[in-house]
Amino acid sequence: MTRDSRPPAGPDSESTSASPDAIDVSRRTFLKGAGITIAAVGVSGSQAIASSPPAGTAETAVLGPGPMSIGLTLNGKTTQLEAEPSHTLLDTLRNNAGLTGAKRVCDRGSCGACTVIVDGLAVNSCSMLAIDVMGKTVTTVEGLATGDKLTPLQEAFVDCDALQCGFCTPGMVVACTALLEKNPTPTRDDVRKGLAGNICRCGTYQNIFEAVEKATKGKKGARRANF
Numbered sequence: 216m217t218r219d220s221r222p223p224a225g226p227d228s229e230s231t232s233a234s235p236d237a238i239d240v241s242r243r244t245f246l247k248g249a250g251i252t253i254a255a256v257g258v259s260g261s262q263a264i265a266s267s268p269p270a271g272t273a274e275t276a277v278l279g280p281g282p283m284s285i286g287l288t289l290n291g292k293t294t295q296l297e298a299e300p301s302h303t304l305l306d307t308l309r310n311n312a313g314l315t316g317a318k319r320v321c322d323r324g325s326c327g328a329c330t331v332i333v334d335g336l337a338v339n340s341c342s343m344l345a346i347d348v349m350g351k352t353v354t355t356v357e358g359l360a361t362g363d364k365l366t367p368l369q370e371a372f373v374d375c376d377a378l379q380c381g382f383c384t385p386g387m388v389v390a391c392t393a394l395l396e397k398n399p400t401p402t403r404d405d406v407r408k409g410l411a412g413n414i415c416r417c418g419t420y421q422n423i424f425e426a427v428e429k430a431t432k433g434k435k436g437a438r439r440a441n442f
């Protein structure tokens with residue numbers, strides 16, 4: 216029921232003229248319906264966990280609550296990860312895939328230490344479910360270098376001393392990589408905006424900005440491999 220279709224409150228309204236039993240049944244029915252609606256809103260699209268398929272429709276596959284297989288492209292390789300539908304992408308990468316570059320710091324989407332790239336976008340992996348990357352392409356900081364050969368951006372981080380404790384550094388490098396994929400020649404302001412979701416407790420921002428500028432110097436329309 217929308218706000219506009221709700222019957223007016225008052226002595227003549229339906230709710231006051233109905234018997235107490237009718238009101239009780241009506242409230243129970245409403246709460247039951249609301250519960251189903253909330254459950255449906257709480258899960259996403261085709262990955263919804265259907266506990267009560269509507270009458271007359273084919274039964275929807277139930278995912279979880281135990282571990283399930285999630286297929287994705289992880290750091291360039293076709294991969295199957297085992298994770299429960301309630302597990303975050305960060306936990307799954309760290310605990311199930313052995314990729315510990317993304318760090319758990321705030322665990323609530325406010326520091327960027329857990330940044331990974333999903334289909335070209337920098338995301339906070341602590342705030343995304345692993346099930347939501349099914350069929351997608353995920354790149355972590357481990358997927359940037361080729362063997363021992365660092366990317367120019369990683370080398371620039373080293374050359375510019377763009378880290379102190381280094382805890383934020385994987386997230387910073389990944390966020391900068393995502394930025395440079397979209398904008399190969401960012402201004403200082405673009406870099407500031409691109410890193411707005413990443414916090415460095417040591418305050419190494421100046422050196423990080425210099426590292427990005429060093430990595431992009433003289434580049435025009437460069438591709439990701441060049442960063």
Ligand code: FES
Pocket residue numbers: 318319320321322323324325326327328329330339340341342
């Ligand atoms: S640990 Fe994910 S944003 Fe801080």
Ligand code: FES
Pocket residue numbers: 377378379380381382383384414415416417418419
């Ligand atoms: S280098 Fe220590 S948090 Fe950034």
